[in-house]
Amino acid sequence: METMTTVTEPGPFARELRRWRGARRLSQLDLAIRADTTQRYVSYLEQGRSQPGRTVVLRLAESLGLSLRERNALLLTAGYAPAYQESGWDAPELAPMRSALRSVLDGHMPYPALIVDSRGLLVEANAAFTLFLDGTPPELRREPVNVRRLMLHPDGVARRVINLAEWGRHVTEALRIRAQASPDPELDALIAELDGYLPPTEPGPDYVGFAVPLRLRTEQGELRLITTLMSIATATDVSLAELRLEAFLPADAASAEILRARAQSVPRVTDSHPV
Template identity: 65%
Template sequence: MATTMEQPPPFARELLRWRTARRVSQLELASRAGTTQRYVSFIERGRSVPGRAVVLRLAESLGLTLRERNALLLAAGYAPAFAESSLDAVELAPVRQALDGILEGHLPYPAVVAGPRGELVAANGAFDVLAEGAAAELLEPPVNVLRLALHPRGMASRVVNLDAWGRHIIENLRARALRSPDPLLDGLVEELTGFLPPLSEPGEEYLGFAVPLRLRCAEGELRLLTTLTSFATAVDVTLAELHLEAFLPADAETAEILRKRDAQRR
């Protein structure tokens, strides 16, 4: 008489899926989480049911986002540990004020706060140099700064090095999607890739991870470097998924143009 193999419970399957995706051995995961390989093996085979604290340790050891940690807790039968608040919530008012202060303090240079798929949350006054000449539909809420950056009717028509800079953006998004699978992000990557010119060999100005944005504006050509800052210690899903993108001048001419624009704006 044939016997059927009993399927491991949802948490066991999810733990194995994430461990495989992260290319982490049972021994390495056990070491990171402060437990034993035998115990991890028992969990993945459905022979042991971990407590809530152990689930959180395993999720943290795998480098999961707060959203993914909540999902793993649910798979194990526990309530989520991390809140997902609206940015309009009263309890996040101090955070909003801090973000406004950071954006204002970065002037005269552009800076934006965006969500995980490029959703614009906030920007400072210098954002106008990025949005200059963009089609009206790209600037209607909700604005997506990634689409604005690479769309032919957005910034792309003014980006001198669109090939190198655009590929840099796409590869960063693909790396994020590989680490934290997201069908919506995959769709966005496919859309944005279609905006770029055919792939060519890197030119002499290609600097690998440091691809400067060369952007034409009314006053001349800007050369900008970008920095990305995430809120790594956040314990709220919404905040953890935000990032601050700040643009810095790569030469004195760019700094002067942006200073003059800021003075005129004020």
């Protein structure tokens, strides 16, 4: 008499755990060491032979370097409620953080500074951000404004960028790195769109990567700007964790003087972005 063996298909959590481990190029042993567990246990989880507790799921998610949104999604596949709240930028409970970030934006004057979400949508900006709006068509400034598209679209800021081929790839490479870490079909589509706007470039013998200053034509002369980035590393709210504060700094004295002069004619904005 033959004995029938029932094979259990791995559930959603097991499949997602295996997918993320593969995306991070980790062996089961690598992940086990990071998560302070055993390779055998990780193997059982990926086969669906063990059901993890909520704490284990969170420990694995952290070991995999998942974003808060991705950690919530992994918890759901294991049958647990999300651990991190997603309040939305305008939520009352984020009022203190909104006020603090707006103070940072305003304090960066006379230099441009803005806050964007994970896909480059504009959340807030200071008055100096109008530097990038000069001469751009209404359709690129219509909310929600995608700052990456505004910058690289042929009808947008790109018309005034002297080193578009190099600086544009600095923008797209940063997005590509983010997309590799946190796969997102919409972000992939945006990257493909932006790549299509950029002229070809051949790195020369002095090439050291695409982390180059932005060279921008203005009526007052050429601006050379360096970008600095800040994220809220200890955020426990999904909306906050996905925000990036991008601040531009003058790369030379002439650029600083042009920006200071512009600030005298641009009203200060602290409650909303000037789009």
